[in-house]
Amino acid sequence: MSYDLLIKNGTVVNHAGEGQADIAVENGRIAAIGMIDDSAKETIDATGLHILPGVIDTQVHFREPGGEHKEDLASGSRAAVMGGVTAVFEMPNTKPETTSAEALADKIDRALGRMHCDFAFYVGATRENADQLSRLEKLPGAAGIKVFLGSSTGDLLVDDEEVLAQVLSQISRRAAFHSEHEGRLKSRLDVRREDDPTSHTEWRDVEAALSSTTALIRAARRAGKRIHVLHVSTGAEMELLALHKDVASVEVTPQHLLLESGEAYAQLGTKAQMNPPLRDASHQELLWWGLDEGVVDVLGSDHAPHTLEEKAKPYPASPSGMPGVQTLVPVMLDQVNQGKLSLARFVDLTSAGAQRLFSIAGKGRIAVGYDADFTIVDMKREKTIEDEWIASKCCWTPFAGRRVKGWPVGTMIRGYRAMWEGELNEPQGRPVRFGEALQPEQDV
Secondary structure, eight states, X not given: OEEEXXXXXXXXXXXXXXXXXXXXXXXXXXXXXXXOOOEEXXXXXXXTOEEEEOEEEEEEOOXXXXXXXXXXXXXXXXXXXXTTEEEEEEOSXXXXXXXXXXXXXXXXXXXXXXXXXXXXXXXXXXXXXXXXXXXXXXXXXXXXXXXXXXXXXXXXXXXXXXXXHHXXXXXXXOEEEEOOOXXXXXXXXXXXXXXXXXXXXXXXXXXXHHHHHHHHHHHHHHHTOOEEEOSOOOHHHHHHXXXXXXXXXXXXOHHHHHOOHHHHHHHHGXXXXXXXXXXXXXXXXXXXXXXXXXXXXXXXXXXXXOOHHHHTSOTTSSOOOBOOXXXXXXXXXXXXHTTSSOXXXXXXXXXXXXHHHHTBSSOSSOOTTSBOOEEEEEEEEEEEOOGGGOOSTTOOOTTTTOXXXXXXXXXXXXXXXXXXXXXXXXXXXXXXXXXXXXXXXXXX
């Protein structure tokens, strides 16, 4: 038999564990796994490399439309595949916001032929579209519904318990939440100190996050619906969420795991400003506890780029957010090499977990019949992350100067080399499909 592609001699990490195997690809899907002696139109020798299921980043902000000066779908996806990411879920707080079928269709049209990775787009919930969410969440290319309980970048906000209840009553898929209590944030604006970004963590304090997540869990139980709490930053939330895993799934970011607030503000200033904010080592310890104990379901980058000029504004005029999609894989592989988590756990957090939570069709594992999406890494390669490597329009990273061990060598999407050894190929991204929103197909 002859295949389109054979990847030979790599160490495959999948449901069977970790071991050397060949992978055959036909028509963009995995056709065989094992010791394969058949021929192929193309063969890749992966000796010394690990082949992981394609990394799925379920929280990015690519800023298009409305913020293309700091990022767009082409540049953001370029950064993604440079960092080994094969698919992204993009957030709705663009200008205009993604709150309608027309806005979602516009994003998909913009993405086709321009995005290097596969993609899905969240639809933002508002008071005005709450009664339409059951239809919007099932549209092709929709990752589901995103709800901002606390104000962040953009104008999307649901800060009313009655509207939240209406949102939850309408949806059937798992919705994603930015969980900070808007009333507390508004009442504590005077906590912010001019030109002192360290006060950002004081203003958006633990109670703002914990009270919001507590109310969210209560609302989810009342409605009998599933929730996904994004970028959990506090130890108290992690301990609370551990008690409610039947309804709540959990995301953490590499930034909250690895950047301690005091040191980060001292070194980075307003570059360290994000929502929810970085916190001190005591919270980081409990985030790692949640990761070790299986409370955490996925790693998301919360890639939220701003230009250096914008970030240089004195606090609080400086915007919140930092890039992350390109650095997610190397900074976390470095943690694998340091013994902080296993490679199998990394795979669960970056591919299998996303597939499980969001019912992604045909992605999330290396198995026959699945899309041939692979993040191919050299676990022994040591490199220093530098701003010059960053493909995002923002051209900077909070991890600049960090020496890491473990590096993305190739990003393969449906058997296509989107990136290999730092070289990009033409964009061929397609919409991600979901088992809970599959569309009827014509008989073939």
